[in-house]
Amino acid sequence: MSRDRSSAEPNRSGNATLERLADATAAAGADAFVHVGDRFDDDLRYLTRFAGPDRDYAFVHVDGRATLCAPRLFAEQAEREFPGTVVPAGGSSASSAAERALEILDERLSSPLEDARVLALPSMPAGATRAIASAVDEVALEPIELGRAYKTSAERDRHAFVQRAAQRGMARAEAVLAGATAETAEDSRYDELRWRGDPLTTERLRREVNATLARSGVRNAGNTVIGAGATCADLHFAGEDRIDPGETVLLDLSPRGPQGYYADLTRTYVVGDVGEWERRAYDAVVEAQDAAFDALRGGAGTRAADVHEAATGTLAEYGFESGDVDVGMYHGTGHGVGASLHEAPSLSSEEPLEAGHVVTVEPGVYDPDRGGVRLEDLVVVTADGYENLTAYPCEIEPNPSRDETLPEHSN
């Protein structure tokens, strides 16, 4: 059941991640690093590549040697995915994962377990932390810079794959929207959009998009945001709302790929006549995104907040305020994306961007009484600029055959 491939196969980011762990362990005056969590812990996924089960498992790192204590029924999967040593763990709770981690520590450490100082992440469950603390000298809880913000070329390829799938999903949305017809609803003086005989809602559109994502080999992680009119101003609307002609339809697609990396793509459409507010908002956001891209042309070394300020400065020229406002842009211009949908760096940060950062560029403006417009691409910062992982035009009118213009979706 146990197999050691740690020397044969480097970790996700080469051995850089394990070296960072070793450095952090030494800096904390610790003898080992331990983490316990389940499949939803993105740090653990990053450290292990293991898309493990919905019960806790443990990762132990001592003297450059990485060990995964995986639940017995998932040991085969762990062997396939984890590049280090896999040992089966018995139970299903966090504390039994911690107990197994303690056994591994006892085997691997050169000094007695009760004298050990163990480094751990603050996200480790308190129960597991307590179990480990009771057997060792001390557990030092400290955030560790794992280097997740830097993406290797393999990681960038995974982002690009998922982003292409998101584009397929968006093309499906355009086809549905373009195929909808405005009809006067019963008992109403207003037009409503109908598609395939029934009123078109955000939920019906979401199902079509999600089906295309699934067919492209990625999955929506419960976060296929689609708003219509007022619900666009709720930045994360995943509910049901009728889609009417003339109102903004905002789609924010962030599926996750099979290796755990996310896409992030937002476009906004209007079916039928475009009103004055909607036109101005759309034009403003297109220009704001262009300004953000201009700021990103500096590449590595660019102060992150310069990108945000370029976007908000342009919005101001269109009369849209930013910051803690009820109407305008009330979110940041972008965030890092990786094994988490939201991770470092933030484009509101004072820190310089670095080559290999994967970030969204997503200005938006909203009016809770009218609607909202957001446009979002996913880009990689490079030494002397940036590479856009997105190849999808920004047009307010939905195109019925957008998918025919998209690049091939391969992996």
Add this chain to the structure above:
Amino acid sequence: MSRDRSSAEPNRSGNATLERLADATAAAGADAFVHVGDRFDDDLRYLTRFAGPDRDYAFVHVDGRATLCAPRLFAEQAEREFPGTVVPAGGSSASSAAERALEILDERLSSPLEDARVLALPSMPAGATRAIASAVDEVALEPIELGRAYKTSAERDRHAFVQRAAQRGMARAEAVLAGATAETAEDSRYDELRWRGDPLTTERLRREVNATLARSGVRNAGNTVIGAGATCADLHFAGEDRIDPGETVLLDLSPRGPQGYYADLTRTYVVGDVGEWERRAYDAVVEAQDAAFDALRGGAGTRAADVHEAATGTLAEYGFESGDVDVGMYHGTGHGVGASLHEAPSLSSEEPLEAGHVVTVEPGVYDPDRGGVRLEDLVVVTADGYENLTAYPCEIEPNPSRDETLPEHSN
């Protein structure tokens, strides 16, 4: 931003959950209950109904009053979903959620914060636990029986909805398998299955199934298990494998519905001639599942392990061993399902089943050199028997038009 609906709208399981929290808090000699976590914490989802973001938020319960500290950008969603008081929290890390929780505690508690004893779950992140512990007298980490195993009729309806969607996905799989043709591969003496011009693999089949799940309004949670031949013996195979004629194709579908409840449905097929081992394994598992259902006829009060033992006893009659074996049945007969895919009760438990338990019934036999057969339904235990939430026949030969025989998928 703040609205109090706690008196108007009961929690998910009536106010029973909040009463349990109050009882547990009193029993622990504590003044309040606090939990911190993100959207992937199923206890937090159960307590709040909030399908929150991928950053930490906090739940505080003092004197019967429930408060959710939600990240500011998700406050609107929290207002829609959480039946108690919503207060916006500023930052994005677990400790800032904990800081906000401390402010709420300070407001709500009648005695000074530094004298408070706070009850918390062992799954709370260690960093948040430390932050709270530094401001109060003591944090008591204890597992709390939230009563999640008991499902209200509303929760059962959610399970039934998702299970029907899983059935649609299975029907799609049958149609694909039935539409595949055996052809002799180039450079090979063996037949392979082809579908729509290309070799049929577990991944191609998975994408078709997942697209149908998405179109039915549910999502695969990265757990659409499909094995072919030997990979059926890996109980959670989510990788790529060629599907050959005559080998077992095992599909274990466990999508999650919009309110967070899971389905669980497994069927096994063989395309083409069925070999002796596959036939015997299939017949054994059908009979084992029937025996398990017979044991469940006792309903509430039935010792859970009686169900497991009924299944393994029948398998033994077919010559299949159970337990810690390499060939045979090496997992339990069932587990509870709810806001987690795996939760209490286990059908290996000595405890009696209770009315309202939702459990899988899933015997299986595997031979890593040949394949595996598993059949799984989802049922509700009732006072005098059980109700099967599954209406899907067990047939080894895929039916090309199964979907036409399924009940309507509504909700």
